[in-house]
Amino acid sequence: MKSQTLTAQAALTALPIILSLAITALLVMAVGADPREVFTLVWEGAFRDLRAVGQVVNFWIPLTLCSIGLVVTFTAGLWNIGVEGQMILGAVFASWAALTLDLPAPILVPVEILLAMLGGALWALLVGVLKVRLGVHEIFGGVALNALANVIAIYLISGPWQPPEGGSVRATPPFPAPALLPPLSDTFKVSLLALVIVVVAVVGVWLALRGTRWGLQLKATGKNARSAMLLGVPTGRSALSAFIVCGMLAGIAGSYRVLFTYNSLRPGVSGGIGFLGLLVVLLVANRALWAPLVAFAFAAVLGGSARLKIALQLDASLAGVLQGFLVLTALLSNGLRARLAPPTPISMIEEPAPQPIPAEAAHEQ
Amino acid sequence: MNNELLNTLNSIVANATPLVIASLGETITERAGVVNLSLNGSIILAAMVGFVAALVTNSALVGVLAAMFIGMLVALLVAAAAIELRQDQVAVGFVLTLLAADLAQFLGQSYTRIPGPQILNTPLPLLSDIPVVGPVFFRQTILVYISYALVIGLWYWLFRTRPGLAHRAIGERPAAAFARGTQVNRLRYIYTAAGGALVGLAGAAYSLSVKAGWATPPSMDGDGWIALAIVIFGGWHPFRVVLGAYLFSGLRALATVIQRTPGISIPIVLLNGVPWLLMIITLLLVSSGAIERLLRLLPRQVQGWSRNFLRSDPPAALGTRFEPE
Structure with missing residues (x-):
């Protein structure tokens, strides 16, 4: 009986991966390409040699920073869609320092990163204030501020x-x-510096969420904001602090794109990495330590797809299709798992599995 | 009135039409208590499918129907995930909005920037001859006329019919509606599908008329989010929703006019930010009590009436699950 449920559980975990790969293969065939060829190209594009792995890591670093930041906002029950804009502002602030300050590297680089954190935090704080003080839902505030961040970057570049x-x-x-x-x-x-920052960020967020008063307050805010407030948790301040932390991490992610990946500021500098971070967090829920692992799988798909256009004349959006189907089927099979699970005897009921998004967050408008 | 102004007003109505149709569709869905957050991606995918279907069959009608089918399909996924599988509507909708946009870009890659069928203006006899109103409202495409009918029809349905009452009830108090014999979840499926079909129609309105053709990045990217915001600004009321869409389209046009005025030099890139600033401002107005303060400046006789008109309360059960047991 027990091994049977274990097998069923394993099957339901593998299901989204198999299903999303199968759907993607069908779609590749639909546009007249050979799925085997595509998968081989993506695999080799990601792991062929050290240079390719380096490309993957270069996606992984900003993606993990965004994902771990989003774990914080999700814990507080917030949909920080504005993470893309926070990345862009981080990139813009770092670019300002890079273009105007004439300092030696050991001073300039930390200044750039600190400014990037400031830029990301400011943009996140805007979403937060709109949400907490002015009643504009963070999804809409975030979407609008993403677009405005883009406008600012393009204006500066042109x-x-x-x-x-x-x-x-x-x-x-x-x-x-x-x-x-x-x-x-x-x-x-x-x-190397960025790798160190990622490790510090992941471990720091993990520790802060599980072992500090701040983390506890975030969790309380995320689970049930109203009762948390009645119990004396400063839910508004708690939410704002989550936005600021996520904004700072997204800002560093943005600075990495300009200070390492591109060596300049360009339009679309965030490259959808913030949105991808949201998908990562939908998969890992509040488990901070899983974020870097899932982010690595996503980064490999992203890095591996870079040559699709040149080699097979296929649009690189295929990466997004695969990732999107993966998260969608994972959400659906979570639901399926809950429906198929045999009714649990009362003594065995534990704390419910962490829900990525509390229902209240969706409709506070 | 001079011709140029009439033309501008005509194009404001034309450009607002996909927003009108999409936000009315979302109004139908949200009035039933379901949030379909996938609008931006759904519209893009429907626009691509509508364009390709119309191109291949050389029939705009087939394109429109295909787009509506796609919009309905995505919406049904949201409904099924929420109702059968108890998943968060916002999460599923968000994944679908990203997925649909990528899917459109991937599957539509060999159809970019090629000419295809378009829905042309068909001036209505008699009505189009009315001074001012005629040239602005009745020298449009058939999709625009459909949008007029939708506004009035939806208002009548929601507020003047019995099934419309049940429609609102399942978004406000599903348990009470259920106790009175309404099949809440079945109706939620139906209204989510109906709303999704209109979202798809909005996609076709872009790719077959307002922004004819298909390109990457899609030219209508972002408008789905604006349509979602217009539903809130519109207080889930068809008349206010359409007003919001026209206002939005009008202010967009105004920004372009100002930019072209000699003596004023605003970089064109900054104009792209105008819709998003407007979005924040309009949501601030309806959600922060600022409107209430503005209302107090009005004469007392119209205060009550206009407060009623400007109130923006979401359906009470929006985004929540209903389990009949």
């Missing part, structure tokens, strides 16, 4: 920060060498 040769919206001039994060080696192009 106006005040345009390269001397003029009128381009493609990118700012490349940043000077002291402003950039140095790569580990020529073959494994990854920033």
Whole structure:
């Protein structure tokens, strides 16, 4: 009996992966390509050699930073869709320092990252204040501020920060060498400093959520804001602090994109990584330590798909299709699992599994 | 009145139409207590499918029907996940909005930037000859006329018919409606599907008329979110929703006019931010009591009436689950 349910559980865990791969394969066939060829290309694109793995890590770093930040806001029951805009503002603030400050690298780089944290936090605080003090739901505040962040970045690139040769919206001039994060080696192009920041962020958030008063207050706010408030939890301040922490981490993620990935500020600098972080968090719920693992799988798909366009003339949005179907089928099979589960004897009922989103968050408008 | 102004007003109505149709669709869905957050992606996918279907069959009608089918399909997924599988509507809707947009981009990759069928203006006889009103409202496409009928029809349905009363009841007090014999979840499926079909129609209104064709990145990206905000601004009332969509479209046009005025130089890129600033401002107005303060400035006789008109309370059971037991 017990092994039977275990098998069923395992099957339901594997189901989303198999199903989403199968659907993606069908779609690839629908546009007239060979799924085996596509999967091989994506796999090799991600793991062929050290250089390819480095590309994956370069997606993984900002994605993990966003995901771990979003674990914080999800714990507080908040839908921080504005994470994309927070990344962009982080990138913009770091770019300002990179383009204008003439400092040696050991001072300039920390200044850039701190400014990026400030930019991300400010943008997140805007969403937070709109939500907590002014009653504008964070999804709508976030979507609007994402678009505005994009407008700001494009304005700067095409106006005040345009390269001397003029009128381009493609990118700012490349940043000077002291402003950039140095790569580990020529073959494994990854920033050590960023790796350290990711580890600190993941462990820090994990510890803060499980072992501090702040983490407890966030959880209480997320589970049931009204009763938390009645019990004396400052739910408004708690929510704002979650936004600020997530914004700071998203800001660092944004700075990584300009200071390492691109060496300049360009339109669409966030590359949908913030949204992808939301998908990661939908899968891992509040389990902070799972975020980097799931993020790595997503980063591998992303990095591996980079050459689809050149090699097979396939649009790279295929990565998003696979990831989207994976999360969708995972949500659906969660529901299926709950429906199929045999009724639990009362003595065995434990705390309910963490819900990624409390129902109240959806309709406080 | 000069011709240029009439043309501008005409295009404001035309450009608002997909927003009108999509936000009326979402109004139908949310009045039944279900949030379909997938609008932005649904519209994009429906626009792509509608365009390709119309192109392949050389029939705009087939395109419209295909788009409506896609919108309905996505909406039914949200409903099934919420009702049968007890998943969070916002989570499923958000995943679907990303997924549908990527799907559209992937499957539509070989159909970008090619000319295809378009729905052309059909001026209505007699009505189009009325001064001012005629050229603005009745020299439009058939989709625009459908949107007029939808506004009035939905208002009549919701507030003047018995099934409409039950429709509102399952969004406000599902348990009470159930006790009176209403099949809450079955109706929720039906209204979510109906709303989704209109969202799909909005997609076709873009790719077959207002922003004809298909391109990546999709030109209508973002409007789905704006339509969701218009539903809130519109207080889930058809007349206010349509007013919100026209106002929005009008202010968008105004920003372009200001930009073109000699002597004023605003970089074009900054204009792209205008809709989003408007979105924040309008939501602030309906959610922070600022409107209440503005109302007090009005003469007393109209205060009560206008307060009633401007109130924006969501259906009480919006986004919640109903388990008949």
